[in-house]
Amino acid sequence: MLVDLPGGWSPLLGRLAWSQIPYANPILAPLFVAVVIGAIIILGLITYYGKWTYLWKEWLTTVDHKKLGVMYIIIGLVMLFRGFIDGLMIRTQQVWAVGPHSSGVFGSLHGYLTPFHFGQVYSAHGLIMILLAATPLLVGFMNIIVPIQVGARDMAYPYLNALGLWITAAAAALIMISLFVGDFAHNGWFEYAPIFEMQYSPGVGVDYWMWTLQLLALGTTLGGINILATIIKMRAPGMTWGKLPIFVWASLASNVIALTSFPALQVALALVAADRYLGAHFFTAGMGGNLMLYTNLFWIWGHPEVYFVILPAFGMMSEIFPTFSEKPLFGYMTMVLASMAIAGVSWLVWLHHFFTMGAGPYVNTAFSVATMLVGIPTGVKVFNWAFTMYRGRLTFNAAMLWAIGALFLLLVGGLTGMMLAIPAINYMVHNSVFVVAHFHSMLLVIVYAVFGSVLYWFPKVFGFKLDEFWAKTMFWLFSAGTVLVFVPMYMLGFMGMTRRLEYVFNTAWQPYLDVMELGIVVYTLSVLAFIVLLYVSVRDHAKNRVGADAWGTSRSLEWLTHSPVPFYNFAVLPHVNERDELAWRREHGIDHVRPEHYDDIHMPNNTGVAIIIGALTFVLGFALTWRIWWLCIVALLAIIVLMIIRSFRGDPGYIITGAELQRMEEEAYRREAQIADSHHIHPVSGGVVGNAMAYQRNDSSK
Amino acid sequence: MSHSAADPTMHPEVQLSTSKGYFLGFAISAFLMLVATFLVTSHSVPPFGLLMVISVCAGIAVIAQIYFLLHIDISEHNIWNTVALVMFIPLFLITIGLTWWMFSQLYLRTMDMSVMSSAMQPAVHASATPGMADMPGMNAHTDSGN
Numbered sequence A: 001m002l003v004d005l006p007g008g009w010s011p012l013l014g015r016l017a018w019s020q021i022p023y024a025n026p027i028l029a030p031l032f033v034a035v036v037i038g039a040i041i042i043l044g045l046i047t048y049y050g051k052w053t054y055l056w057k058e059w060l061t062t063v064d065h066k067k068l069g070v071m072y073i074i075i076g077l078v079m080l081f082r083g084f085i086d087g088l089m090i091r092t093q094q095v096w097a098v099g100p101h102s103s104g105v106f107g108s109l110h111g112y113l114t115p116f117h118f119g120q121v122y123s124a125h126g127l128i129m130i131l132l133a134a135t136p137l138l139v140g141f142m143n144i145i146v147p148i149q150v151g152a153r154d155m156a157y158p159y160l161n162a163l164g165l166w167i168t169a170a171a172a173a174l175i176m177i178s179l180f181v182g183d184f185a186h187n188g189w190f191e192y193a194p195i196f197e198m199q200y201s202p203g204v205g206v207d208y209w210m211w212t213l214q215l216l217a218l219g220t221t222l223g224g225i226n227i228l229a230t231i232i233k234m235r236a237p238g239m240t241w242g243k244l245p246i247f248v249w250a251s252l253a254s255n256v257i258a259l260t261s262f263p264a265l266q267v268a269l270a271l272v273a274a275d276r277y278l279g280a281h282f283f284t285a286g287m288g289g290n291l292m293l294y295t296n297l298f299w300i301w302g303h304p305e306v307y308f309v310i311l312p313a314f315g316m317m318s319e320i321f322p323t324f325s326e327k328p329l330f331g332y333m334t335m336v337l338a339s340m341a342i343a344g345v346s347w348l349v350w351l352h353h354f355f356t357m358g359a360g361p362y363v364n365t366a367f368s369v370a371t372m373l374v375g376i377p378t379g380v381k382v383f384n385w386a387f388t389m390y391r392g393r394l395t396f397n398a399a400m401l402w403a404i405g406a407l408f409l410l411l412v413g414g415l416t417g418m419m420l421a422i423p424a425i426n427y428m429v430h431n432s433v434f435v436v437a438h439f440h441s442m443l444l445v446i447v448y449a450v451f452g453s454v455l456y457w458f459p460k461v462f463g464f465k466l467d468e469f470w471a472k473t474m475f476w477l478f479s480a481g482t483v484l485v486f487v488p489m490y491m492l493g494f495m496g497m498t499r500r501l502e503y504v505f506n507t508a509w510q511p512y513l514d515v516m517e518l519g520i521v522v523y524t525l526s527v528l529a530f531i532v533l534l535y536v537s538v539r540d541h542a543k544n545r546v547g548a549d550a551w552g553t554s555r556s557l558e559w560l561t562h563s564p565v566p567f568y569n570f571a572v573l574p575h576v577n578e579r580d581e582l583a584w585r586r587e588h589g590i591d592h593v594r595p596e597h598y599d600d601i602h603m604p605n606n607t608g609v610a611i612i613i614g615a616l617t618f619v620l621g622f623a624l625t626w627r628i629w630w631l632c633i634v635a636l637l638a639i640i641v642l643m644i645i646r647s648f649r650g651d652p653g654y655i656i657t658g659a660e661l662q663r664m665e666e667e668a669y670r671r672e673a674q675i676a677d678s679h680h681i682h683p684v685s686g687g688v689v690g691n692a693m694a695y696q697r698n699d700s701s702k
Numbered sequence B: 001m002s003h004s005a006a007d008p009t010m011h012p013e014v015q016l017s018t019s020k021g022y023f024l025g026f027a028i029s030a031f032l033m034l035v036a037t038f039l040v041t042s043h044s045v046p047p048f049g050l051l052m053v054i055s056v057c058a059g060i061a062v063i064a065q066i067y068f069l070l071h072i073d074i075s076e077h078n079i080w081n082t083v084a085l086v087m088f089i090p091l092f093l094i095t096i097g098l099t100w101w102m103f104s105q106l107y108l109r110t111m112d113m114s115v116m117s118s119a120m121q122p123a124v125h126a127s128a129t130p131g132m133a134d135m136p137g138m139n140a141h142t143d144s145g146n
Ligand code: HEM
Pocket: A306, A307, A309, A310, A352, A353, A354, A371, A372, A374, A375, A378, A413, A414, A415, A416, A417, A418, A420, A421, A422, A426, A429, A430, A431, A435, A438, A439, A442, A443
């Protein structure tokens, strides 16, 4: 053993021991029982209804980008809920443990969480929200929408897509199991050197954190490669770069960031692993280690990462505003350039997360100016959206409300970001809750855009709209919660309240904390409204069915095919004529044409390999965390062997014949015809209407 | 479109690769790593020289891997590889260059120069060398006496 392991180690179980199960913890033990009972009920129901084969065939082994995207989004929503519960716990601790006379329970002097537990809660909250909620939600949407928007039948690499999902799922499982087996890290979501070193954090918490993040980085990089390849190689005929839907551009910029920045994180984490597992001294204090180098490496990834998550959200807003303003997006070209500029500048600013390191006036000034430069392209975007709405025929449905809410939050977050970018201000408020309020404003832009997109694209994926009343109720409750939690937080930041306090020493802050607690209660109500929303919508789905163009004013290519989108996306690949293809076709009266003739198409097969490799990466992460070496070796070898087998076997795919395709298409048209406001659809010969081409010409051999 | 993609062995990068190339790439980088490891563990070169030699080894290894294992060249049919390379170079310069700049500025303000210079001498201090990034007040000062 290269490092000292306090608490013993056995060859069979590594550091794992019964004492690591927190069965005496008054919060975790009941939760564990609830989770087990819940799991038994769910598994029982699946068995009772005989859904195992359906689940395995249709979901767990699928390579269909839409289903994978839906599963990404489900993971994201589940983790969003888990992160929300963490947030609720943080707020409750802080409102309770104010001043020396505040009471304490469960072995805590003040409040109900000991400092060690409180540390785990906020660390898990941060990591989960940014990397396991926001990221899978956005990757899920890019997965579903990008291939349809570029007019492809699937991702460039369907199998890789499944692999990315299941590795992400493994990461989620790893952080969830840290609740019940051992502890999680307690030093914050981005950790600090040298406190994460073995002698200061001897438990398994840091290891859980490290391997969760490592798996996520891997899964997200794989997903990023796939989306980039899809955009570059799989565009439908006629879709030149200038006609690419704006969400695709945003995804492109975003995944360029992912592809270039995640390796920096992986290297940083590998070096942390070398310190903790091999006794190296990369980030130790002394012995040649350099502790600020960790912070540096982390934020080299960390800042690009925040733009990796905001750019797709910008893309979503850019789709929602035009649809409900009934106007094309204002300044398409500037929007594209702004996305690229943001991606570029995001690489030049990372030091603003540690101005207080003290690199001196030249360095701080340079990074301050670079940071403020980001405001220019961001401002361009804000004005573009405003001008898109200006003189538009606005529809204030729930999706639009979420998008407008995102716009307001972007202003608040962007302007406070600008303040933080000034070193003189930053020295005052760094590590205060002002920073926390800043980045929550920003990350809420993502949450708002995501909920807007859930409403906006739900009918495309599932074929019916969500209930407007409950969607709006949820929006207003959520927004009230946002105001109640974050306005007092900005104020407390100015008053000097530092972040991550498990005990609040200043009783004058009590009223603000009370308001924030009220806010989190209102947030809880909005979560309930979301559940009601799903229930009511599914109950009434027959009433809310939609045709291909769910909103009647949609503009881009994904609205051309049926809702729900068939698994092959497009029976005949469309020929793209203009930037907002559907809007253009509507204007020219060819939005309801259909092909006359169907050719055979080639689709990828399902595979069980991806989910098995995913499960093995989970085993690997768990075994590494607990240092069960034999299990690490077994899992790693199994992964490699499976990869080799899969590579040699390949996937020949399968053919859907033209006749079969025609049958499925006709059924879809028949279904659409039953929806009240649908139009008459007529076939076109040769894919040509007037002098415009509607479909890819099949006469030339491919 | 997906037809040409269906058979991975037809991709240009697969067509270009040979087992000899892979083996050569692997052998070169393994050899360079062994050399570097040997030099570090044996302390046979003074620290500054060591830094230089290791950097050169790393540079050659990177180039060998890029060429033999990743097949990144600047030919026409691998145009997207070239795009990736063109994007990589500025990012590499930014991350390494700015990191170097900020830390050199930091050391100007936080390093005890007497410690720095003693750290540059091999032998006696080698094992007890205080860390380069040690802030004043941390063990750099307490150690520097011995
Ligand atoms: C106009 C653009 C932005 C500017 C000027 C800006 C500026 C800053 C600055 C200077 C800090 C460091 C504060 C400190 O620790 O003292 C910071 C922190 C942060 N920002 Fe931003 N920011 C911007 C946009 C964003 C976006 C788009 C996101 C994410 C969606 C984001 C997320 C964060 C996060 C997560 C942190 C803090 C991380 C932590 O300490 O835990 N920011 N921002």
